[in-house]
Amino acid sequence: MSTQPDSLTPQAAPSAPPNDQAASPSPPSDQVLGPTWRQRLRRSRPVVLALLLFAAVTLLTTSTTPAGSKVPLALDNAHPDGARALGEVLRSYGVRPHTVHSLAEAQELLRQAPDSTTLALVGVGSLSERERQELARLGADVTVLGSIYEDLTGLTTLRASGLSAPSQQQLTPGCADPDAQAAATLEGSRGAVTIPVDDSTPAGTTGCFPVASGYAYATTTLSGGGTLRVIGDAAIARNSSLTKAGNAALLVRALGHRPYVVWFDAAHPQEPTVWDTPSLPRWAPLLLAVLATAAAVLALADGRRMGRLVREDLPVEVPAAETTVGLGRMYQLSRDHAHAAHALRVGTALRLGHRLGLHPSAEGGVLLDELARHAGPQQGPPLRESAGRLLYGPPPGNDQELAALAAQLDRLESEVQNR
Numbered sequence: 001m002s003t004q005p006d007s008l009t010p011q012a013a014p015s016a017p018p019n020d021q022a023a024s025p026s027p028p029s030d031q032v033l034g035p036t037w038r039q040r041l042r043r044s045r046p047v048v049l050a051l052l053l054f055a056a057v058t059l060l061t062t063s064t065t066p067a068g069s070k071v072p073l074a075l076d077n078a079h080p081d082g083a084r085a086l087g088e089v090l091r092s093y094g095v096r097p098h099t100v101h102s103l104a105e106a107q108e109l110l111r112q113a114p115d116s117t118t119l120a121l122v123g124v125g126s127l128s129e130r131e132r133q134e135l136a137r138l139g140a141d142v143t144v145l146g147s148i149y150e151d152l153t154g155l156t157t158l159r160a161s162g163l164s165a166p167s168q169q170q171l172t173p174g175c176a177d178p179d180a181q182a183a184a185t186l187e188g189s190r191g192a193v194t195i196p197v198d199d200s201t202p203a204g205t206t207g208c209f210p211v212a213s214g215y216a217y218a219t220t221t222l223s224g225g226g227t228l229r230v231i232g233d234a235a236i237a238r239n240s241s242l243t244k245a246g247n248a249a250l251l252v253r254a255l256g257h258r259p260y261v262v263w264f265d266a267a268h269p270q271e272p273t274v275w276d277t278p279s280l281p282r283w284a285p286l287l288l289a290v291l292a293t294a295a296a297v298l299a300l301a302d303g304r305r306m307g308r309l310v311r312e313d314l315p316v317e318v319p320a321a322e323t324t325v326g327l328g329r330m331y332q333l334s335r336d337h338a339h340a341a342h343a344l345r346v347g348t349a350l351r352l353g354h355r356l357g358l359h360p361s362a363e364g365g366v367l368l369d370e371l372a373r374h375a376g377p378q379q380g381p382p383l384r385e386s387a388g389r390l391l392y393g394p395p396p397g398n399d400q401e402l403a404a405l406a407a408q409l410d411r412l413e414s415e416v417q418n419r
Contacts, residue, residue: 047297055290071268073122073145073237075099080240083263086251089242090261093252097261101270103131107138109262114139114226117260122234123267125150125160139224143254146234148191156220156228157200163192163214170245171209171216179229179253180208180217183246189216191232217250229254337402338395345391348409352416364392374419387412 069076075087075097087097097120100106110117118141124132132154135142144152147160165171167188173180192214195207207215216232231237231254236247255261318326331340349367350360356370371387372380390409396402 048294051290051294051297055287055294058286058290071265073234073265074268075263078239080238082239083237085239085242086237086248087263089248089252090255093256095252095256095259095261097255097263099263101264103127103264103266103269106262106264107134109260110135110138110140113260114224116258117141117262118143118255118258120145120255120261120263122146122263122265123150124152124155126266126269129154133223136222136226136228137224139222139226141226141229141258142222143229143231145231145237146191147193147230147232152193152230156222156230157196157202158193158205158218158220158228158230159196161192161194161214163194163212164188164190165192165211165216171211173208174210175206175208177206177208177217177219179219179250182253183250185245186216186233186236186247186250187245189233190235192216193218193230193232217254227257335399337397337399340402341395341405344406344409348413349391351413355416367391371416374416383415 069082070079071077072081073083075083076099078084090097098109100109106119110119119135120143121135122145124144124146127135129151132152136155142155144150144155148162148164150160152158152160165188169188171186171189173183186209189209189211192211193207194214195201195205195218202221205218205220207218209216211232214232218230220228222228231250235241236244237251242248242251349364352371353360353362353367356367356374358367358370368384368388368391372384374380375383390405390412396405
């Protein structure tokens with residue numbers, strides 16, 4: 001039995017052993033082909049640490065910076081035409097606003113808790129009459145922001161009109177509604193609603209802040225039992241207008257009757273994606289990108305490098321084939337059988353290891369064990385012993401032994417490939 005080698009690839013021996021030692025193969029040292037993955041990772045440690053530091057800083061910045069958008073009247077829009085300030089004011093009064101991006105999502109939330117939820121609806125005219133009827137029957141309160149050029153049919157009998165009052169005109173409540181009384185004044189209104197004087201108007205319908213024959217603010221009862229509040233001018237909810245006159249007071253009172261507000265802009269719906277899931281943190285896409293980058297860096301660190309092409313210093317420029325033939329003849333004249341045998345054994349061991357699914361840095365004993373397992377229980381032990389002599393035995397001492405070794409290695413490789 002031969003000693004188990006410590007490396008898949010055999011080592012070149014300095015000289016041929018005596019004939020009486022030819023039967024006992026000498027095990028090679030622990031040399032492997034190229035650096036191990038630990039060595040490569042150690043060399044790449046500065047790059048990996050820099051990436052991790054960059055990822056930590058980026059994630060910290062992203063998690064502490066509120067997300068923003070540029071959609072008008074969006075609760076996450078901090079620009080002058082956004083409504084982030086209104087959302088913060090509502091939260092300070094204990095009201096929890098939540099933005100949805102589709103009608104189906106808004107209806108689902110309203111059905112779950114109709115008695116504790118108010119729907120803040122922007123762009124009501126973008127919905128169909130049937131969709132507005134369904135919202136009216138859910139039993140939740142609905143506050144419509146903006147009525148100019150909008151259609152309220154199906155939601156209420158109130159009628160949107162193009163009546164407006166300039167910002168220089170101070171509008172007073174003109175009604176007993178407590179929300180309007182709390183607001184006290186409005187600086188004009190771009191938009192209003194009219195109240196039909198017939199039996200279709202529910203009892204208790206109230207119009208406030210008169211604008212010609214219409215009202216800048218009106219309340220009525222929905223078919224499902226909830227309360228509808230219509231604010232004619234949606235611009236009072238903008239960040240740039242919230243502090244003017246009684247805008248903030250009217251909005252907080254109109255939206256704050258119930259503890260939850262579902263904010264839906266029907267004019268800017270968005271198809272939900274996996275990244276819009278509320279349970280998914282906002283920094284998750286960035287984290288995935290950083291992890292993918294780190295994986296690529298580790299792959300480069302662990303990947304096998306062949307190195308760049310190096311020009312060989314020669315006295316004169318000659319064709320590559322002529323150089324190869326010349327070097328071969330030099331090796332032949334030097335009679336370095338050990339070097340030639342080492343090259344043959346290394347090539348055979350690498351091809352066998354690749355055929356059997358082994359890493360190039362695997363130990364020689366692992367290769368022999370895998371060869372035996374591949375051959376089966378009967379042929380495995382003798383194959384392991386013969387392969388050990390061929391791959392890790394002493395170097396040949398003459399041309400005949402080198403040729404015989406080459407033929408035996410080729411036969412061994414053919415047997416493994418044909419199994």
